[in-house]
Amino acid sequence: MNNHERTISPSPRQMYDWNVLECHLGRVSEMSHGFLSAIAERTVAHAPSSFSLEPSLLNEEGDGLAETLENFGRDILPMMSASPGPRYLGFVTGGTNPAALAGDWLVSALDQNVASHGEGGIAPYVSEDALGMLLDLFELDRGVFGGTFTTGATASNLLSIAAAREFFAEKAGVIGAKEGHSALPPIRVFSACPHASFMKVMGISGVGRDALVPVVRLPGTEAMDPDDLDRLMTEAGEGVAKMVVASAATVTGNDFDDFSAIAGIARKHGAWLHVDAAFGLFARLSDRFRHLCEGIELADSITCDGHKWLNVPYDCAFFFTRRMDLLEKAFGVTAVYLSNNSGRPGAMSLGVENSQRFRALPVWFTLKAYGRAGVRAVVENNCSAASFLGRWLDEDDGYELLYPVKLNVVVFRGAFKVDADQENIELLERLNASGKVFFTPGEWEGKRGIRAAFSNWMTGPDDLKIICDTLKSVRADMRT
């Protein structure tokens, strides 16, 4: 071998690790199982003051995988939050079901890029297969809706604006992606309770956060007043492009808009109707809650998360629309080196990313392994847990329920005679410091409170007992 040939040999460290890969993967499996099998006993959340991370200096030579794994297991792993566990009730946080975990490990091992059908393997076709099963799961007609995977509900919401823009552009006889916003009438977004992420995507899409036209909410709720929507759209006149953003489960009140009424009004005004159903779409799986989503199938586009209630790992969400052609207009990628003869748009022409992770596989595994009934059971268990906790809080003298439980979120606060807002901030800190539970802040009608969101597949009766016992004892240590 001459010197030139020597420069193309792989790094010896990586080659060594590759040769003993089975052993390393075994250690990863052991470590993962160790973490997950004790997840219900782990400290649920660690305050940042309880750990420190010394800044790493980049070494010229690495430590090798064996030592890196051991260092990680010793110094880092113990301070992970137990967010995939049963009593992490912050935000809307899904865990990882066993089939999804298996699928996700394979995603990294197989490292397929699902950007297009020309990647040389079956993976993009499996993504389409998973999307078909998702449409079945959510009772959306395969002949009417198409979809694509995204990294989260935020990204899906961004796609809704891009699709809506092409819808307005089509009416104006232009291509929005080509001619930009200046070729279109100004876009106005009508919504009663948009998720914070929707405000974000209004900003990044160039529509601008000021384009929001707030619609009045029905008294005492977070749901949209359809009459006010109609009035505001009439008032806005013909000179603006109208997008309606409805909610299938607001994050605190879990209110659902009246999609049938709103769809009729949106159609009358030539508007694009988008529904942010990040977790609310799962109501469709249960006979107890299906009615809440009635009419959602009339929407032009729907956002739904996978990493929340489907309990697949981060990051995974879906975007469904009846106008896949508009999505392709907005995101279509053309370059000779990317072309293929499959005759169908690849994922890179349907969303933000070009290269992308095979994030459909954990979904495919979940739906194959557990079916509709398996997903439904998670939804119904979580909603039963929420309603149990709601009743418990209502009956306990130390607490007050701030809003009736509608789905899987409970919003409540400690009942304090003085300084209730301040006391509740402290109560939340103390509850989380117990290590037994984790909640995030909530607010209802100006009252500072606490939110508990149930969206983990393993939360059971023992967990509810621990949750209620912790609420009881932490509250007892505080003033009345």
Ligand SMILES: *Cc1c(COP(=O)(O)O)cnc(C)c1O
């Ligand atoms: C969680 C959530 C989002 C944002 O989702 P990400 O997956 O974090 O991007 C948007 N809308 C609603 C209703 C949500 O619950």
